[in-house]
Amino acid sequence: MATSTATKARREGEKVWCPDPRNVWQLGSIVEDDGDSLFVLTPDDNEEHKFNVSQTHPFDPSHSMLLPNVSDMDNLHEAPLLDLLRRRYMEDLIYTFTGDILISINPYKNIPLLYNFPDIGSLSKQENPTPHVYVTADGAYRALQSTGKCQSILVSGESGAGKTEAAKYIMRCFKELVDAMDVMGISADLKHNIFTLVASVLHLGNLNFVENAKNEATCPDKSQVAVLASLLEVTPRELEFALCMRTVSAGARGSVAEICLSGVDAGKSRNGLAKAIYSALFDWLVDRINVATAQMTGAVPMNDVGASRFIGILDIFGFEILAVNSFEQLCINYTNEMLQQQFNQHVFVYEQDVYVEEGIDWSKLSFQDNIPCLELIEKRPLGILILLDEQALMGRRASDDNFIQKLHQTHEKHANYIRPRFGNEDFIIKHYAGQVTYKVAGFLDKNNDSLHNDLLNLTNSSTMAFLRGLFASSTPPGDQKLKRASMTKMTGTMTVGRKFREQMTELMQQLNTTTPACVKPNNVRFPQGWNAELILNQLIYLGVMETVRIRRSGFPVRRTFNEFYLKYKLLYNVYAAKTKARPTTVGDKDKCEVVFMRDSQLRLLDAAIRKVRVEAAITAQAYVRRFLQRKQYLRVRAAIIQVQANVRMFVARTKFLRLRHRITSFNACVRRWLARRRYLRMKRAAICIQAGERGRKARMLAKYLRAAPKAQTVIAKHFRGYLARKYVAKLKQSGFIVKASVQAYVTRQRFLRLRHAAIAISKSAKRFLAVQRSVLSRQATIASQAMIRRSLARRKFLREKKMATRLCAFGRMIIARRAYLKTKRQIVLVQSLVRRYLQRKQYVLLHYAFDSK
Incomplete structure (x- = not known):
């Protein structure tokens, strides 16, 4: 018994999904639980209904959340699913995920900005992608790339569900490509x-x-x-x-x-x-x-030689060391070697030349020079790519075996070339990022570009x-x-290797800046996953570790004296203000034109300049806030004065209107009294005239009544003669009436027989038509009832919505009225205090004046 009581106490008041004849499911509150049945209070009709426990479904807090994916919902059931789709549909969110299935509900209207995304691919890159048909299309494209298998997108639903529109938007990616071609x-x-x-x-x-x-x-x-x-x-x-x-x-x-x-x-x-x-x-x-x-060259600035300036974006593969490395990996790694050599030339050689020119004390920087590796790959006449092009000119005599044997004979003693101990199909190159084993099979075919x-x-x-x-x-x-x-x-035959070398030469002539390096933290693409070994290898392959070492050992930051002074003159002024001294020189190297610094020194100066700027910004903000507060105070003061003037004007106007109303009422009373007196005088005159007229008519009636008996005798004589003549005519016509009656009887009998037959036929026809009318009427009644119920439901919804709107408006009015009354009381209090102060001041002045006299 105790257990039953505890269960009832726990269940009462909880929410539960229960059947609803109109909406299939609705959310109600448990009033009583007797074990097998539940008494639920439904909000639509505010009445209790009894349901079996098996007919209901428990409510979970996740059921009330506007989830983008149904799979995120706990205790999933058709009731919360329908409610979720409904709530999203009412919010114009017509797309909802169910795992990898996208549910789309046709809105039958145009939803603004629903398909307006500048970057469609960014939708699926989010941690929790927004449900959208673009996400499905982009996911299929990415799956096609990752798995290499054909992908299908199945769009199903009833007629009018929006399948055609969904298919159109899936093809929008192709449409954007076509539009770009038009541009x-x-x-x-x-x-x-x-x-x-x-x-x-x-x-x-x-x-x-x-x-x-x-x-x-x-x-x-x-x-x-x-x-x-x-x-x-x-x-x-x-x-x-x-x-x-x-x-x-x-x-x-x-x-x-x-x-x-x-x-x-x-x-x-x-x-x-x-x-x-x-x-x-x-x-x-x-x-x-x-x-x-x-x-658009005319709008682009030109350099000294007349060519257009441009910003080039270089997107290349990083250094690759795969399980099987072929001609593609050789070209990629050769590109990275060229970029590393350009980087070394720019950072080491150029940096040290600048230090010598500026007379900076420096220690010679040591770095790993990869020029021997580049000469092994591209230098004429015995570079690897050169020998590969020679094989392309040998026709049928060329083969991968001849090529690898030629490499072994030519470069076996090269410092960056290693011949494997086992196997005759591989060769090894020592790159700056490590040793890479290349398999020569397929080199000749991949190098042939003709x-x-x-x-x-x-x-x-x-x-x-x-x-x-x-x-x-x-x-x-x-x-x-x-x-x-x-x-x-x-x-002169053009091969892939030769074309690649020429393109790299042109690229090196154009390239004079560093390139960004991208690193992935793990191979499984798990959020916040950290694979230290993978990251370290990538940093080595991209030369990031070497770059860090170089920046630590040299002076990577340089500014001209003019730039340095313009940027850090605030620090000079602050130093001079604190020490009360203004030095005229920075050091004794007056002939230098450039200031060299390390990263730590630059960070220190930047931190100091940021501190000065923050302090100056705080001071400026204080002045601005003071100005704004004063401006707001003056605005409020002017508003209060205006409100007081309006209140005084309102009081004076009210007094004037009240006085004018009283004067108008008095004038109306006087005019009413005069009009009533004139009306009573006219009424008495009319009564006298009516009395005289009624007397005259009474005298005429009495005269007529005295002559009435003689007229009655004459009228009675003529009436009795009329009755006698009418009786004789009636007897004369009685014979004709009997004959006509017989004929009418025979005709009537024949008519009745025909009438009975017609009535029988008519009844059958009417019965058939009545059945048809009954069926049609029943169908019309059902349709009318459905329309009426729908209309009543809509009217109820609109009425409740209107009531809610009125309640909200009334609430806002109450809040505004309270604020107004509070402001009014404050204004009255201020006015009373001011008047009291003025009266007291006047009283004091009068008192002093009286005492002085």
Whole structure:
């Protein structure tokens, strides 16, 4: 019994979800719990209802929160889910997450700024992304990049739920790309050609080859070849020939021969064509962007040589040491070596030259010079990239094995080159960030950046002018006979390594600043996760640790004397004010033009200048606050004077209006008395006239009544004659009436029979129509009741809303009235005190005057 009482005490007053015939579920309060049933007080009708415990669901505090993700809700049930969606919908939050599922409710209206995001990708980067269709689209794109698997977005729902609109906004990313092309001045035809070439690159990846018994490659899927040929606007036969065949010249006369390629070689041709199309398209887009942005050159400042100034942003890979390092890692690490060498040249060599010129006492800085490593990679005539280009000129005699043997023979004794003890496919380079083992397999293929003549002829034979324009500079003469290439032409062949070296040379000529370094704290992307080993390796690869050591050992901060004086002259003035001395020189190195400092000294001076500026700011703020307070005081004083004037004006006006009202009332009473006296006089005259008229009419009536008996006798005689004549006529017509009655009876019987038949038919028809009307009436009644209930509910909601608004307005009025009354009392008190003071002052003056007399 005690347990039951405790449970009841604990459950009573708690909230619970209970069924609702209109809203499916509603939140109520438990009034009584008898074990199997609950008595719940619902807020809609303010009545108690009895429910079984199984029909209800307990309430959790998370049910009242406006959660963006339903999965964050505790004790999840359909009742709080519906309530959450409803509350978010009422707040114009139509998107809600349920794990990775996005629930979208059609608002049937335009919600301002719902799809106005300058950076769509930033939505999914948040720790708790805001529910939005853009987050779903961006998540699919990121999953495609990370997993390499195709992604699908399923948009489901009933008709009118907003599926089409959701799909439209998912495609908005592509629309923004198209809009950006419009801004760059790319026409619709060019955009179509660009997307066509991108699609052709994707279709090239789907193209496979098989070999027959003679190791000749063919394309088994002719439909894929036809689709790809239509995209490139060439014939399928030309495409298959260019991918599976090779035209070469043989003999002294330069006769032409066609050689069938193997499956591997055909795959290389396919990959080379895809790479060439994509690379040419990328270069064209970059040139087009540069041309479009260079159109504003007139508004850009020019340097001394007339070229436009610019701010370049360099986005490169960091130093890479992977499990398997190939030609790509060599190029990336070569780039980082070049940047490190440029950094060393700028920081060490240039810094020490400046110290010598300025006569600064310094200790020579030691640093790890990576010039030998760069010479190993790029120096002619035996650099690694140079030897790799030589292999590209050897034709069929070139191979990865020959290349690695050439490297071992040439650089085995180099300080930055290591030959592995085991295996003949690897070589090791000592970079500034550590030793990297490169696998030579695939170096020659990845270094080859040229297409053979058949593929170039294929692009030249395309009917797409845009594709022909991309390869115009490298298209061979198609109608001339193939000739044996001279050594001069072979020497000028452009490879990936050669192009990369030239681009790096141009970059080093432009680059004269440091680059930012990005570090990730862990590989699992966990918030606040800290992997010390990973971070340290990244700092070493990026040269950050070396930079810190350099800044500690040298004088990285330098300012001209003019800049130094303009920035720190406040400290000079403060020092002179405290010591009452104003030194005219800083030191005895008057010939120097630059002030050199370490980071610690700069921080000390910056801290001192910040302190002076903070103190000055506090003083200035004090003066400003005093000015503002005085200004506010004067404003309040003027307002009080104005209020007092208004109050005095109101009192005087009230007295005037009251006096005018009394005068008006007195005048009205006088005019009413005069009007009533005139009215009574006219009333008595009218009564006298009416009495005379009534007497005259009475005398005429008496005269008429005296002559009435004679007239009655004459009228009675004529009336009796009329009755006799009428009786004779009635007897005369009685025979005709009997005959007509018989005929009428026969006709009536026949009419009744027809009438009964018509009534029966009419009843059947009416019964059928009544059934139909009953069905239609029932349907109309149900619809009307639904509309009435909806209208009543809306009226109730509007009435409650209006009442709440009135209550809020009444509350605000009460608060304002209280404030007004309080202000009024204060003003009256101030006025009374002022009047008392004035009266007392006047009394004192009079008293003194009286005493003096």
